[in-house]
Amino acid sequence: DAGVTQSPTHLIKTRGQQVTLRCSPKSGHDTVSWYQQALGQGPQFIFQYYEEEERQRGNFPDRFSGHQFPNYSSELNVNALLLGDSALYLCASSQWASGSNNEQFFGPGTRLTVL
Amino acid sequence: GNSVTQMEGPVTLSEEAFLTINCTYTATGYPSLFWYVQYPGEGLQLLLKATKADDKGSNKGFEATYRKETTSFHLEKGSVQVSDSAVYFCAGNDYKLSFGAGTTVTVRA
Numbered sequence: 001d002a003g004v005t006q007s008p009t010h011l012i013k014t015r016g017q018q019v020t021l022r023c024s025p026k027s028g029h030d031t032v033s034w035y036q037q038a039l040g041q042g043p044q045f046i047f048q049y050y051e052e053e054e055r056q057r058g059n060f061p062d063r064f065s066g067h068q069f070p071n072y073s074s075e076l077n078v079n080a081l082l083l084g085d086s087a088l089y090l091c092a093s094s095q096w097a098s099g100s101n102n103e104q105f106f107g108p109g110t111r112l113t114v115l
Numbered sequence: 116g117n118s119v120t121q122m123e124g125p126v127t128l129s130e131e132a133f134l135t136i137n138c139t140y141t142a143t144g145y146p147s148l149f150w151y152v153q154y155p156g157e158g159l160q161l162l163l164k165a166t167k168a169d170d171k172g173s174n175k176g177f178e179a180t181y182r183k184e185t186t187s188f189h190l191e192k193g194s195v196q197v198s199d200s201a202v203y204f205c206a207g208n209d210y211k212l213s214f215g216a217g218t219t220v221t222v223r224a
Contacts, residue, residue: 045212
């Protein structure tokens with residue numbers, strides 16, 4: 001049973017560019033959440049998708065957008081990249097029906113470097 | 116909104132020493148509480164969890180008890196090993212996880 005997978009593993013972009021990160025949830029999971037983890041800090045919640053809709057959003061600008069597909073996989077898009085967007089981007093999957101007790105399973109992350 | 120405050124490190128211990136990492140939370144309700152661990156170069160792994168007051172989560176010798184009266188979820192291990200060296204994150208879940216800043220633990224042989 002594959003866990004949460006993310007691609008690519010590493011990515012280098014320049015300021016102003018756009019980037020798309022991808023995530024496939026654990027089998028049986030229907031909810032995907034995205035987190036940004038800056039170096040030396042805890043992960044910060046970006047947004048959460050369920051039934052192809054954004055259900056919750058953290059304190060991130062509109063440059064951060066996402067999408068969920070019918071097969072539950074998800075993309076995170078970041079436009080007009082800034083140096084401060086350099087971070088590890090983590091995807092986590094869970095089951096919506098489990099409510100707030102749900103355990104979120106994390107992928108290995110995508111390391112984004114903005115030059 | 117919910118927030119988690121975690122004892123910041125770094126923490127350096129000798130093997131077989133006792134480890135405790137403090138965590139307190141602020142929430143409008145009573146969220147589920149989690150400890151995640153991040154080993155060097157790896158992603159986040161769930162270490163243990165508790166979903167209601169007085170629940171005790173345990174795994175790999177680690178324990179934490181959900182204390183509603185003190186809004187705390189402190190992580191403890193009685194005898195650490197070198198392999199426990201990692202970054203530990205406390206988190207509260209109200210459909211989204213709110214993480215503490217993380218505590219880096221280094222165990223020396």
